[in-house]
Amino acid sequence: MTSLPPPIAHLQPLLGTWRGEGHGEYPTIASFDYVDEWEFVAPPGKPFIRFIERTWDADGQPKHTETGYLRCPSPELIEIIAAIPTGQAENGSGSVTVDDGLTIATDAIVLNTESAKRVDRIVRRFEVNGDELTYGMEMAAVDQPLTLHLRATLRRVTD
Numbered sequence: 331m332t333s334l335p336p337p338i339a340h341l342q343p344l345l346g347t348w349r350g351e352g353h354g355e356y357p358t359i360a361s362f363d364y365v366d367e368w369e370f371v372a373p374p375g376k377p378f379i380r381f382i383e384r385t386w387d388a389d390g391q392p393k394h395t396e397t398g399y400l401r402c403p404s405p406e407l408i409e410i411i412a413a414i415p416t417g418q419a420e421n422g423s424g425s426v427t428v429d430d431g432l433t434i435a436t437d438a439i440v441l442n443t444e445s446a447k448r449v450d451r452i453v454r455r456f457e458v459n460g461d462e463l464t465y466g467m468e469m470a471a472v473d474q475p476l477t478l479h480l481r482a483t484l485r486r487v488t489d
């Protein structure tokens with residue numbers, strides 16, 4: 331296993347590919363379930379991890395995807411930069427907690443393209459416990475206050 335540079339060494343448990351199931355909801359839409367995959371990769375020597383999420387519906391049709399970076403300029407600080415193809419750019423910061431597992435919490439402002447549905451804030455929480463990754467995502471969007479949109483549970487499929 332390649333060792334990570336000091337600013338991101340504590341993020342090692344996140345690396346790899348994870349697959350599982352998610353559930354989505356929001357006050358303005360019908361609830362839904364999805365198949366979820368996240369890939370977290372650390373390019374050698376760099377103080378960041380890049381990620382790509384891919385999702386599918388129950389029929390195997392591709393749904394939402396997104397890609398971005400988790401940056402740690404220092405071990406105490408984590409920042410998220412993500413591009414969302416529905417027209418949003420997420421830009422936030424937060425905390426990393428390492429105890430029995432790893433918890434990453436971020437709170438982000440959002441820039442929207444002209445035609446995008448308006449998202450003002452994205453709050454995420456990832457928890458890694460061994461080979462299980464769970465996350466929650468809340469957003470303030472389309473005139474709603476900060477409200478749950480996604481939660482998912484995934485299992486590690488590759489290191």
Ligand code: HEM
Pocket residue numbers: 354356358359360362364385386393394396414418447448449452469471472479480
């Ligand atoms: C950062 C990530 C995401 C953001 C910012 C986001 C944002 C939004 C917004 C603004 C809406 C519109 C709500 C409305 O029209 O009232 C929406 C709807 C929806 N989202 Fe997400 N979403 C994200 C991730 C996901 C993921 C991972 C899935 C998984 C499949 C998903 C599936 C849906 C579905 C099915 C709808 C309702 C139908 C539609 O408008 O396409 N979203 N989302």
